[in-house]
Amino acid sequence: MSDDRCERTTVRTLTVLGAAALLLPTAVPVAHAEDGWLRQDLESADRVGLVLDDGALRLDEERTGAPAAPRREPGRARSGLATFPEQPLEEATDVLDVRLQADGRTEDVTAEARGTRADGMWTEWYPVPDGGGRVVLDAGVFQVQVRVAVDGTDAVLDGVRLRPLEPLDAVPEDGEGSDEGAGDGSEEGTGEGNEEEADGGDLPDVPDAPYSARLFATRIGLVGGTTANGHTVRPDDHFVALPSRRGLATRGGGEYTVRVCSTGALGPEGKGDTENHEPRCAYLPVWDVGPWNITDDHWNADRQSWRDLDRGRPQAQAAYAEGYNDGLDGFGRRVANPAGIDLADGAFRHGLQLPTNGWVEVDYLWTGEYRARAEIATSTRSDPVIVRGGPGLEFDSVGLAAHAANVDVECRADGDSATGPFGTGATWYRIGEGHYVPAVFADGGAQAPECEPGTALPQP
Secondary structure (H helix, E strand, C coil), rough: ECCCCHHHHCCCCCCCCCCHHHCCCCCCEEEEECCCCCCCCCCCCCCEEEEECCEEEECCCCCCCCCCCCCCCCCCCCEEEEEECCEEEEEEEEEEEEEEEEEEEEHHHEEEEEEEEECCCCCCEEEECEEEEEEEEEEEEEEEEEEEECCCCEEEEEEEEEEEEECCCCCCCCCCCCCCCCCCCCCCCCCCCCCCCCCCCCCCCCCCCCEEEEEEEEEEECCECCCCCEEEEECCCCCCCEEEHHHHHCCCCCEEEEHHHHEEECCCCCCCCCCCCCCEEEEEEEEEECCCCCCCCCCCCCCCCCCCCCCCCCCCHHHHHHHHHHEECCCEEEEECEEEEEEEEHHHHCCCCCCEEEEEEEEEEHHHHCCCCCCCCEEECCEEEEEECCCCCCCCCCEEEEECCCCCEEEEEEEEEEEEEEEEEEEEEEEEEEEEEEEEHEEECCCCCEECCCCCCCCC
């Protein structure tokens, strides 16, 4: 773990920060424009379980290693994933046309698309119709990205192309920013932000808060396995799984990050001393899909599956507690617990310090608006940063922030000197209520305002 104690170590600057590009995506010349189409270079894709063979992508039959969790239908073939670099658009749009060229069982080749809004945030991933077609995003975007899954050995991917179409809604001018795609927080959970008075009152400009839900959390385990985005699970790892691919980050990325906080309620029945519980929180990227389901984006008001369920209520929870869908998950398996989120071992044991499976509060940070977005970084690229109750070493640890997690810097405060990947300094970032990390462990966030006096917890 990393915090201001690192000032006793030699300062090292990260020369490679794989996910940092997600803060300000930079286009890579790997698509070829022709008649409005952007043809993707198969060789440029980040490949998980796929090989480039004779100009086509196919499943790597020599690949070893089990998936990180039993997400897939029993007996279903293994799959591979190709994620292509983001590509710039000449004009913003919220509608894309994505086409796939495949041989063999073409139904085993599926794709998703997303885009970068004017505020630098990614939309979620949206499924491409079978065989290719129109994809409508939730905001005007200035850069686009596609990823393609190949299931089994009976299909190969020969080509991918996309083009922007006429937007359905007015899109912002470059640099104006966009409120579209952010969580509205208008139903269930939290997430309702403050708005300025229509008469031009001087209320502070407070960004919309992310959507929040109470979920049952279980531990992933399965060290050595491979997650849905290609990450190899390490001992004491720090990431989460959510039961939908819409919020699945790229390999090593943190563009979809959750803040998970303990509640003291343990077991499916929620037993424990919740009134006197002091919550611990962890900031964690979404690197896997599950538990139980793979199309249950329960945090969205317009969810992909089980649309009759309330927002924030996972299908597995409803199946376990109420016999929804005859008590079965989306694959027809009997639901044995109400889990709506899985925690990697390090997040479970050290971040939240859970003694067993329990109920947690989850904030889906990408559904809100960021004041000043930053990406947590450590020199090891695996250890988390200690989150403290104030801007100094003497403040208690209140949780952990994983490497690559994207956080919202609410404000900056002066505190103890710390040494990290970005040098030595005494500035600390407040990334949540009573949550502080040294600025030298974050890429970005310098534009955040100074914290008002008295906002930190009292010095111990």
